[in-house]
Amino acid sequence: MHMMRAHYPAGFRVQPARHADHRVATVLAGTLYVGFGERFEENRLVAVPKGATWTIPARQPYYLWAKEGAVLLQVMGND
Structure with a gap:
């Protein structure tokens, strides 16, 4: 099992990525916009506020x- 924290500055984008393991993510501060798919599509983003997992x-x-x-952001997974 592993855990990481990431700080994203305002405007930062993570382009489509994938991992071999299942992960659980929690927003510790701010609001993160999350989407699923092979392409970054702004109209498919969902706002995930502070405290949401x-x-x-x-x-x-x-x-x-x-x-x-x-x-x-805090992310936990299992390699």
Whole structure:
């Protein structure tokens, strides 16, 4: 099992990525916009506010955007 924290400055984008393991992510500060799919599509983003948790299924492409301000994110997974 592993855990990481990431700080994304305002405007930072994570282009579509995927991982071999299932992950659980929690927004610790700010609002993060999350989408799933092979391409970054702004119209498919969902706002995930501070305190919210969501799952990233294994091998599922996803993308992120700190659209409105800085975001602190915590992610746990199992390699």
